[in-house]
Amino acid sequence: MAKTRARETVVIGMLGSILDTGRGPKRWEKWRPTVSLCQQEDLLVHRLELLHQSAHAEMARHVAEDIAQVSPETRVHLTAMDIQNPWDLEETYTALLDYAKAYPFQPEQEDYLVHITTGTHIAQITMFLLTESRHLPARLIQTSPPTGGKDYGGPGAHTIIDLDLSKYDTLARRFQQEQREGLSFLKAGIDTRNAAFNRLIERIEQVATSSRAPLLLMGPTGAGKSQLVKRIYQLKKTRRLVNGPFVDINCATLRGDGAMSALFGHVKGSFTGALADRPGLLRQAHGGVLFLDEIGELGADEQAMLLRALEDKRFLPVGADKEVESDFQLIAGTNRDLQAEVERGRFREDLLARINLWTFRLPPLRERPEDIPPNLLYELDQASQALGTRVTMNKEAQEHFLRFATSPEARWSGNFRDLNAAVLRMATLAPGGRITREGVDEELERLRTAWARNGPRQQEPAVDLVVEVLGEEKAQALDRFDRAQLAEVLTVCRQAHSLSDAGRALFAQSRAQKKSVNDADRLRKYLARFELSWADVATLSPTV
Numbered sequence: 199m200a201k202t203r204a205r206e207t208v209v210i211g212m213l214g215s216i217l218d219t220g221r222g223p224k225r226w227e228k229w230r231p232t233v234s235l236c237q238q239e240d241l242l243v244h245r246l247e248l249l250h251q252s253a254h255a256e257m258a259r260h261v262a263e264d265i266a267q268v269s270p271e272t273r274v275h276l277t278a279m280d281i282q283n284p285w286d287l288e289e290t291y292t293a294l295l296d297y298a299k300a301y302p303f304q305p306e307q308e309d310y311l312v313h314i315t316t317g318t319h320i321a322q323i324t325m326f327l328l329t330e331s332r333h334l335p336a337r338l339i340q341t342s343p344p345t346g347g348k349d350y351g352g353p354g355a356h357t358i359i360d361l362d363l364s365k366y367d368t369l370a371r372r373f374q375q376e377q378r379e380g381l382s383f384l385k386a387g388i389d390t391r392n393a394a395f396n397r398l399i400e401r402i403e404q405v406a407t408s409s410r411a412p413l414l415l416m417g418p419t420g421a422g423k424s425q426l427v428k429r430i431y432q433l434k435k436t437r438r439l440v441n442g443p444f445v446d447i448n449c450a451t452l453r454g455d456g457a458m459s460a461l462f463g464h465v466k467g468s469f470t471g472a473l474a475d476r477p478g479l480l481r482q483a484h485g486g487v488l489f490l491d492e493i494g495e496l497g498a499d500e501q502a503m504l505l506r507a508l509e510d511k512r513f514l515p516v517g518a519d520k521e522v523e524s525d526f527q528l529i530a531g532t533n534r535d536l537q538a539e540v541e542r543g544r545f546r547e548d549l550l551a552r553i554n555l556w557t558f559r560l561p562p563l564r565e566r567p568e569d570i571p572p573n574l575l576y577e578l579d580q581a582s583q584a585l586g587t588r589v590t591m592n593k594e595a596q597e598h599f600l601r602f603a604t605s606p607e608a609r610w611s612g613n614f615r616d617l618n619a620a621v622l623r624m625a626t627l628a629p630g631g632r633i634t635r636e637g638v639d640e641e642l643e644r645l646r647t648a649w650a651r652n653g654p655r656q657q658e659p660a661v662d663l664v665v666e667v668l669g670e671e672k673a674q675a676l677d678r679f680d681r682a683q684l685a686e687v688l689t690v691c692r693q694a695h696s697l698s699d700a701g702r703a704l705f706a707q708s709r710a711q712k713k714s715v716n717d718a719d720r721l722r723k724y725l726a727r728f729e730l731s732w733a734d735v736a737t738l739s740p741t742v
Contacts, residue, residue, distance in 0.1 A: 211313030237353035310336035417560030420613030442485025468517020581625035
């Protein structure tokens with residue numbers, strides 16, 4: 199029976215042009231990492247792949263000869279690397295990557311170690327990256343000098359680092375914990391339950407902590423853009439990603455000649471009333487974050503200047519003959535469809551292209567009914583702080599408010615501003631700081647009146663929706679009860695953005711009582727009774 203061949207240990211390492219040098223008898227009195235690697239009592243190196251620059255070929259040969267003396271079992275294979283500047287990351291990485299791709303690895307027969315003690319720091323970093331990415335299917339090995347330092351001879355010690363070891367899960371958990379803390383911070387600590395919104399915040403956290411490119415936040419008024427931007431800035435500040443200030447302005451407040459001055463500054467005497475120099479918001483935001491809310495309200499001249507400032511980080515203040523510099527991250531907000539504004543000639547296409555690298559749409563409150571309960575608790579805490587007293591809501595009052603708040607009747611046209619105002623009013627009028635059913639009823643009537651005064655939602659009569667999806671003949675064949683019920687379902691579908699969205703709105707009561715676990719499936723089965731699918735009714739949904 200044939201004997202199984204023992205696995206061999208292969209080490210890949212760079213020649214240390216300083217640490218590995220040494221000639222004459224005294225060289226044995228000095229710690230040389232590549233030689234010491236082959237002197238370890240509990241590590242037998244069967245083959246050493248020693249990489250070196252062409253200029254150090256002679257030194258590499260001497261090191262190989264010394265290794266032959268201390269470890270006759272070790273075969274040394276010298277490879278000259280065509281690296282002109284070992285401190286150039288791109289050149290070094292390219293050369294070592296090409297080497298890794300061409301090397302005939304046999305992981306079934308050999309164990310590989312990558313020596314990261316020698317070589318320039320750039321080479322060491324590159325070796326680590328190639329090992330971490332598994333271009334080098336190996337573990338890392340690091341050697342250290344003996345007690346007394348590198349001027350003492352002897353093998354010293356070695357440490358093997360396996361990047362796949364489970365003990366490094368602790369590091370991964372710490373990173374994940376930091377990410378979770380960042381997500382919670384961006385959500386103001388609110389335990390949001392809407393899966394789409396949570397994914398959105400996760401992506402915003404990822405981009406905000408790794409990029410300084412412009413961000414564009416879209417969404418209706420009151421969806422929380424301003425508050426989110428402030429938290430993005432604080433998160434970046436905490437992570438030391440910015441050191442400058444947070445500067446914000448609602449562009450809808452900028453009008454006429456004052457818009458250019460407010461944004462880009464002016465010099466004294468540049469126009470009537472310019473009694474002193476003014477730095478402008480862009481210069482104030484240097485090193486920090488500039489939030490331009492409602493950016494679609496900017497005039498054509500301001501848009502052109504802003505584009506130049508973003509691309510060149512330079513611009514000309516009003517009345518100045520010398521440009522100034524400012525390096526800031528732009529976050530823009532809008533409740534408009536900027537692409538439609540481009541098509542109407544109201545917004546520059548090149549500016550939109552520059553700011554929409556990362557575009558995120560914040561959904562209105564009515565699309566997140568499952569997030570209303572935790573936001574209600576948050577608003578109660580906010581009201582308590584504002585009023586300086588503990589504000590609570592008894593169970594009956596809370597359930598009554600939530601039934602209305604998560605129903606299709608609740609328009610939330612002002613989104614979180616409406617919710618904030620509603621809770622603050624109830625809290626202010628609550629006797630002893632305890633909101634009751636009567637207080638909720640009073641507020642619901644106030645909301646209904648305010649929303650009715652602002653006008654009904656623009657929509658076709660419900661009966662027309664039934665005809666639209668079924669046709670006149672099938673619609674006339676329905677019983678009045680079934681037709682009225684289907685009309686209500688189609689009305690909700692028209693206002694929803696997905697099958698799940700519509701299901702949550704239609705079955706809000708069941709959801710509150712936990713009688714249903716799949717609202718979308720219930721709606722799908724209901725539509726199937728009329729030989730309809732979501733695709734048939736999705737065309738009724740408004741474009742957002």
